[in-house]
Amino acid sequence: MSESDSQQQIAVVLPDGSELEVDADATVEDCAYEIGPGLGSDTVAGKLDGDLVAKEEPAYDGAELEIITDQSDEYLRVMRHSAAHCLAQAVERLYDAEEVKLAIGPPTDEGFYYDFDNLDVDEDDLADLEAEMEEIIEADYDIEREEVSIDEAEDRLADEPYKLELLEELAEEDETVTFYSQGEWEDLCAGPHVDSTGEIGAIELLEIAGAYWRGDEDNTMQTRIYGTAFEDESDLEDFLERKQEAEKRDHRRIGNEMDLFSIQDVTGPGLPLYHPAGKTVLKELEDFVETLNKEAGYDYVETPHVFKTDLWHRSGHYENYQDDMFIFDVGDDEFGLKPMNCPGHAAIFQDHSWSYRDLPIRYAENGKVYRKEQRGELSGLSRVWAFTIDDGHLFIRPDQIKREVEEIMDMITDVLETFDLDYEMALATRPEKSVGSDEIWERAEEQLESVLEAHGHEYEIEEGDGAFYGPKIDFAFEDAIGRSWDGPTVQLDFNMPERFDLNYVGEDNEEHRPVMIHRALYGSYERFFMMLIEHYEGRFPLWLAPEQVRVLPISDANLGYAYQVANEFDDFRVEVDDRDSTLERKIRAAHDDRVPYQIIVGDNEEEDGNISVRDRFEDQEYDVEIADFRAHLEAERDEQRTEPDFLQ
Ligand SMILES: [Zn+2]
Ligand SMILES: [Zn+2]
Numbered sequence: 001m002s003e004s005d006s007q008q009q010i011a012v013v014l015p016d017g018s019e020l021e022v023d024a025d026a027t028v029e030d031c032a033y034e035i036g037p038g039l040g041s042d043t044v045a046g047k048l049d050g051d052l053v054a055k056e057e058p059a060y061d062g063a064e065l066e067i068i069t070d071q072s073d074e075y076l077r078v079m080r081h082s083a084a085h086c087l088a089q090a091v092e093r094l095y096d097a098e099e100v101k102l103a104i105g106p107p108t109d110e111g112f113y114y115d116f117d118n119l120d121v122d123e124d125d126l127a128d129l130e131a132e133m134e135e136i137i138e139a140d141y142d143i144e145r146e147e148v149s150i151d152e153a154e155d156r157l158a159d160e161p162y163k164l165e166l167l168e169e170l171a172e173e174d175e176t177v178t179f180y181s182q183g184e185w186e187d188l189c190a191g192p193h194v195d196s197t198g199e200i201g202a203i204e205l206l207e208i209a210g211a212y213w214r215g216d217e218d219n220t221m222q223t224r225i226y227g228t229a230f231e232d233e234s235d236l237e238d239f240l241e242r243k244q245e246a247e248k249r250d251h252r253r254i255g256n257e258m259d260l261f262s263i264q265d266v267t268g269p270g271l272p273l274y275h276p277a278g279k280t281v282l283k284e285l286e287d288f289v290e291t292l293n294k295e296a297g298y299d300y301v302e303t304p305h306v307f308k309t310d311l312w313h314r315s316g317h318y319e320n321y322q323d324d325m326f327i328f329d330v331g332d333d334e335f336g337l338k339p340m341n342c343p344g345h346a347a348i349f350q351d352h353s354w355s356y357r358d359l360p361i362r363y364a365e366n367g368k369v370y371r372k373e374q375r376g377e378l379s380g381l382s383r384v385w386a387f388t389i390d391d392g393h394l395f396i397r398p399d400q401i402k403r404e405v406e407e408i409m410d411m412i413t414d415v416l417e418t419f420d421l422d423y424e425m426a427l428a429t430r431p432e433k434s435v436g437s438d439e440i441w442e443r444a445e446e447q448l449e450s451v452l453e454a455h456g457h458e459y460e461i462e463e464g465d466g467a468f469y470g471p472k473i474d475f476a477f478e479d480a481i482g483r484s485w486d487g488p489t490v491q492l493d494f495n496m497p498e499r500f501d502l503n504y505v506g507e508d509n510e511e512h513r514p515v516m517i518h519r520a521l522y523g524s525y526e527r528f529f530m531m532l533i534e535h536y537e538g539r540f541p542l543w544l545a546p547e548q549v550r551v552l553p554i555s556d557a558n559l560g561y562a563y564q565v566a567n568e569f570d571d572f573r574v575e576v577d578d579r580d581s582t583l584e585r586k587i588r589a590a591h592d593d594r595v596p597y598q599i600i601v602g603d604n605e606e607e608d609g610n611i612s613v614r615d616r617f618e619d620q621e622y623d624v625e626i627a628d629f630r631a632h633l634e635a636e637r638d639e640q641r642t643e644p645d646f647l648q
Pocket of ligand 2: 340342
């Protein structure tokens with residue numbers, strides 16, 4: 001580098017939007033010192049254009065720079081990465097370091113993991129590993145970063161085949177790589193890390209699982225150890241409590257107990273089968289959105305599961321989404337399972353000529369889509385290959401954006417409030433790279449903002465976070481145990497109408513492009529169903545419950561009356577427990593099956609022609625008139641009440 005080059009200045013953009021001029025060779029840490037010496041010495045890491053990097057990384061001209069200190073949200077992530085290193089160091093201390101091969105060990109949203117090959121451990125060994133990690137933390141080793149040449153790195157990693165594979169890829173990009181060391185142990189790693197192992201607060205190892213190298217089932221299955229780390233014991237305790245609560249509600253276990261769905265080896269990974277009880281719940285969810293859709297003037301359409309790939313070329317999915325699609329040949333033609341419903345709906349719109357007076361056109365479909373997620377990532381109903389979207393696509397004039405989005409927002413909030421879900425909203429605006437004119441973007445963003453203002457609920461603006469083809473409103477909601485979920489989205493699209501050459505004839509007799517809106521109220525049924533199972537812990541509100549009422553005869557002598565009573569409720573999902581069993585057992589079974597109401601009938605009830613009613617909170621009332629209970633059930637079902645109030 002010549003003398004004049006090294007004195008060149010670059011400018012980085014700070015979070016408040018201001019620019020900071022620094023030497024061209026300045027690192028993230030140097031930038032922090034430029035801002036202030038206090039910040040300089042507090043710097044743990046940095047973010048360059050949103051990517052978490054080590055403080056030793058050079059800044060570059062025009063980069064958005066954020067300094068990470070121990071006060072930043074990302075600090076936990078940095079510390080957890082260091083905790084993952086402590087785990088690998090502990091493993092190599094306690095097991096045969098020659099035999100065990102290291103794979104990868106990143107931080108995650110909930111903690112960290114490290115993958116090992118040739119490591120023979122089970123859950124009983126975790127306590128010893130944890131104790132060893134605590135010694136490493138106690139020893140407070142400096143965590144040191146070192147930049148080495150590719151050749152040098154190859155020598156150091158001679159016994160680590162997986163690391164060598166990673167190194168090979170890094171060597172294509174750079175001439176040097178970085179190692180982080182602590183005590184006797186080191187790892188090929190880009191960082192960032194905390195300064196010393198003593199900075200790691202409280203740790204806990206959580207579980208052992210199998211994981212394919214690079215998530216590919218053709219590769220070796222390795223041993224993954226999961227753990228987490230927090231700044232102190234009390235944060236860790238809170239996390240473990242929440243985790244236990246989440247496990248109690250795990251939809252896979254409850255789904256199995258309630259016989260809602262299964263995912264079987266013989267039918268394929270990520271391909272859920274809904275059993276009658278599960279489909280009953282799904283059907284109620286479908287009917288609910290169908291009512292909302294019909295009220296809002298949607299027309300139902302239906303498209304097949306598979307299309308010729310010509311369609312995906314036209315929509316752009318083939319170019320951008322091919323790796324996530326199931327594609328196959330039939331004769332000379334190529335076909336693909338649909339990963340999205342939109343192109344099919346655009347094709348339906350395109351098959352007509354429209355006048356401005358016909359718009360808006362609103363299509364709805366419960367459309368099954370297929371996306372090829374990595375097998376290792378598949379989990380219950382939360383990550384699947386096949387799922388159904390309660391999809392809706394609108395084709396509208398630009399002046400109709402406000403009214404239509406308003407309507408959609410009302411539908412979405414109606415859904416979220418029905419399930420007692422608190423929500424947040426955000427408007428994602430135009431990113432740097434985008435299609436569509438300035439005029440249409442400005443007009444669209446203005447209309448979306450005015451809808452959000454009028455809606456009255458707080459919202460955030462996520463500057464530049466929109467899709468390249470249009471701005472969107474994102475919902476996020478919170479479940480009963482405070483977990484946050486990505487919710488429905490209202491997405492404007494200026495691109496697909498272009499690609500499909502969609503037109504309508506305007507008042508001026510000229511052809512115009514409609515704006516397309518993609519919207520879903522639940523998003524995917526699978527994910528929403530999973531969330532509801534966990535949100536309610538399987539105790540669905542009456543209108544959703546697969547079995548709403550169960551009649552329990554006290555003895556076989558009351559069986560006839562039990563059937564007679566069940567008949568009175570035959571517009572509900574009602575069963576009679578006719579097993580030869582004690583009342584106590586029948587009550588427990590109904591409770592385990594999460595049936596909202598039990599009707600108990602014995603000699604007294606039969607004589608008086610009434611019933612006893614017991615709810616799932618174990619409250620019981622005697623001498624209830626059948627008509628009174630009916631009236632209550634109808635109201636609770638039809639109002640979609642979440643909290644029953646009959647016996648409270
Ligand atoms: Zn690392
Ligand atoms: Zn769509």
